[in-house]
Amino acid sequence: MPAPLSPQTRSIVKACIPALEAHGLAITQEMYRRLLSDEAIRDLFNISHQKSGDQPKALAFAVLAYARHIDDPTPLKDMIERIAEKHVGLNILPEHYPFVGTALLGAIAHVLGDQATPDIMEAWKEAYGFLADVLINREQQIYHAHTEEKGGWTGWRPFRIASRSMETADTASFTLTPVDGQPVMKHRPGQYLSFRLDIPDVGSERRNYSISSAPADNHYRITIKKHEDGLVSRWFHDHAQEGDILEVSAPAGDFFLNPSSERPLCFISAGAGITPIMSMMETLTAYNDRRSIHFIHGTQSTQTTIFADKICTLAANGTIKADLFYSQMDSLPPQMKGVALHTGRISPSWLKTHEDKQADFYICGPTEFMLSMIHTLKEQNIPMERIHYEMFGSAADPYLVTQA
Template identity: 40%
Template sequence: MLSDKTIAIVKSTVPVLEKHGTDITKRFYQLLFADHPELLNIFNHANQSQGRQQTALANAVYAAAQHIDKLETILPVVKQIAHKHRSLGIKPEHYPIVGKNLLAAIKDVLGDAAGEDILQAWAEAYGAIANAFIGVEADMYRQAEEQAGGWEGFRPFVVKSKVRESDVITSFYLVPQNGQALASFQPGQYISVKMDIPGEKHTHIRQYSLSDAPGKPYYRISVKREDAIHGRPAGKVSVYLHEHVGEGDVLWLSAPAGDFTLDQEDTRPVVFISGGVGLTPLVSMLNTLAVTNSTRKATFLHAARNGNVHALKQEVEELASRSPHVSVFWSYEKPAQRDKELNAFDKEGYIDLPWLQKVVPTKEASFYFCGPVPFMQALNGLLKEWGVAAADIHYEFFGPTGNLEDAANANPEVAAGQR
């Protein structure tokens, strides 16, 4: 239990963290990887190079400082991050390493402003925060291993089939190499894929949503090929999966994780809205409603550049054709000529509030959405403008958790695009 003095000192650093948080986390990762380069086998290098991981950590540290006297208020965020940690293989022995380098980074960035009293208070606070994570993650590791068909760490899966879904997205159907039972999962969850790519110094781990319903004899992931664009490097794992991994090859997977899941106890109408490859967890949710013969009213909206990059379209349309409870609508930013000839979309341009209100029967529903961050920022703003209750808005970030509150600054040209 933290003392009142420690709590007061940590809270006094909140304005400093708001101003210098990202500088501290950037320095932290420099120190961490210099001291323990083996951790580069766990962390996503792309998120590091783009600054997303540093920003996410800065936000987490800032939130912890704000609520250090009531850490239970950030328990949902702790659980969300803990799911990712369990999926990646973060263990209790990693936390002292992180703590040491975080304190060193605070000292380096703040200099004399970080006196011994501040460093000592943060050391105590970090210990409390780390214990919270370790406790939550211990339960998650135990559940992942002890559930029917569960396992510890990473398990070998064979690519049973590889299916091209669009110009940029390919699905991989994965079955356990040993032929034994397959753990179930909640629709919306993801798995981690660990890969050793020839010529790469470090192991790469990437998390991919499971894109089909649970209860099947396989896991399916639908992966977008991330080519180099606008100065952003190509995705090493996604490109390797597309170009070099085929049927019969082996991939190493962690057990399913994640807290962006469909509430199957809710019987109210549900609305799924996706952009680009963000449709993968939502297709899993929609397919789950189908295989459970749910009578819940569902509306599925998807935004893509055009039909050439629209994955799983036929699968969703066939599901809707078999169910009177499901409606589907497509919004294409720049429809291809073939899309226009076939009348293959419902709206040209970006999702806006008038169209949303036209195709969604009611705002008294549960809304689940996923896609590029600008897309989600814009959509979050539309739902709030419509008056959708905050408790009915659910979303998933692909990668480090970001911020959807900057909706006013979301660029619609980016927002509606392919992830």
Template identity: 40%
Template sequence: MLTQKTKDIVKATAPVLAQHGYDIIKCFYTRLFDAHPELKNVFNMAHQEQGQQQQALARAVYAYAENIEDPGSLAAVLKNIANKHASLGVRPEHYPIVGENLLAAIKETLGDAATDDIISAWAQAYGNLADVLMGMESGLYEQSAERLGGWTGWRTFVVREKRPESSVITSFILEPADGKPVVNFEPGQYISVAVDVPELHLQQIRQYSLSDMPNGHTYRISVKRESGGTYPPGYVSCLLHDHVNVGDEIKVAAPYGSFHIDVDAKTPIVLISGGVGLTPMISMLKRAIQDPQRQVVFVHGARNSGVHAMRDRLRETANTYANFKLVVFYDDPLPQDIEGTDYDLKGLVDVNAIKGAILLPDADYYICGPVPFMRIQHDALKHLGIHEARIHYEVFGPDLFAE
């Protein structure tokens, strides 16, 4: 239990850490990887190069300090972090390593301003946070191991099928090499995939939403080729697209994630996605329409039909289920794309333009896509009067969403 003095010191120094946050975290990662290069196999090195991971951790540290009097307000955030840690295979022995290097980075960056009292207070605060996360992660590991088909750590899977879904998205159906069952999952959850990246001489881990219903035997992920542009091409996505084929083996962690629908609820759900953000929505949709009385609206935005994955199957589903409504936005339709047939509205996703379709009593709203897209949709839903508790979202990699 933290003393009030410790809490006061942490709160008082939070603005200083926020001011120097990026430099502190940059120093932290440099120290961490110099002392423990093996941890490069756990961290996303593409996000390291881009500075995203540093920004995300700096914000997380500041958010924790700001809410240290009321840690319950961070319950949802901590739940997300614990699930991602479990998916990455984070273990209790990792926490002292991170804590030691984080405190050293604070001291190195702030110099004499980081007094012994300040370092001691932050050490206690970090220890308290670590204990909370370790407890949550231990529970997640136990739940996974105890369920039929469950496991902890990495399990070898074989690519059974590789199928293009659009010009940029390919689905992989994975089955366990040992032929045994796989644990079922909540619609919207993800798995981690670990592959060796030759150009980095490292293992890299990425999380991909499961894009089909649970069946107890296989998992399906649908991966977008990250071809670069502002940032370099995605190490893992390009490797999966170009070099992983049917019959190849990859390592997979059990499903985790707190972004999922309540399968027992009867209230409406509204799914809002952009680009490859549709992948968890497909799983949610397939499960939700098993209840023919449940209302489901799926709003999706894509550039055009060339990059719109699974579009024919979605249209077929919309024509089959009376309580399912599909609304598609294309912001750059191809000449052959027909409004009213291939897509419904031209432009970026605009929930205000379709509020008659999405403002449903007691509905829950699920958002997935690029971070700027989610910010816009989140704010638009709030403007329409949707309560924060009804808005759910998923971010892979550094969470730059909550500010």
């Protein structure tokens, strides 16, 4: 473990909280401007999150949370774990951290100007070094665990697209097998794969996509919805074909099914948020898990329901009880065994009257949707340790960044 921060550093960092509240976003925007001027470092980032502003916002919230909890970072353990898993997926290494530190300290000095006294700069240098050491140590533990797993690996491993199939008009599934023909590490249901892609006329891009299949020792399946403003999702849909080779890192992520819980399960998703949830449900089916499963899903219509056939099969054989909500349908198709159909969106009032207060909840979907579901469950006195959620991309909402 890194050496504890000095009392003087902790005092100075806490004194900087008002400045971070006022200028935190300007600092992180300036930090990324400096950091991304280095092409080698730029290639480590998802540039779409820079264009949307999500990444600087997420980091600003994280830095502020760190300052507020500088005396005892324990409440930030989930945030730190999520960051470490994300870094492992993207193959961030210890030698990358000094670049970030230099950019962050330079940004603080630039934005705060004369307020950035030598004592303040020295305190933030120590505070950044402490947090960097915490992350590096945790990431090294995860990398080591991957090498110990059967079929595990570190770095980028070549995988072949073994098959491609359309789930809806704008959503495709890709089954991936390792080029070397050796086993692959069994993921935890809910985790994601990270990809390093070289897109013509664009350059290097890195992305994460949830694994949508149950764990296996010879393949993974990812399911990608095409977004018109999504550079990589468009590339997968328009150009990725069977036989193509992709560079893939080992499964990562802190959103996964708790194997030790025996509680009932409630899965709540919207749109493409179903992808990690399907991995969980297929896993429970494969292992004949006897827990009750309530699946609640929102989408636009029957035509946009990803994995519709799988949902119907699981419901018909009694594996799950399903409620499907269609936001753009005025009338409903015929009812199906085990599936209740609804018009409109999943509302807090509906959830309050249909939830099992003894369940473990797993939530995935757009940010505002997840916030609504999480707040509703908390209002019903569901403890946060039983509410699990996944964020696609960077969390630009402070609540989701810190689980505050």
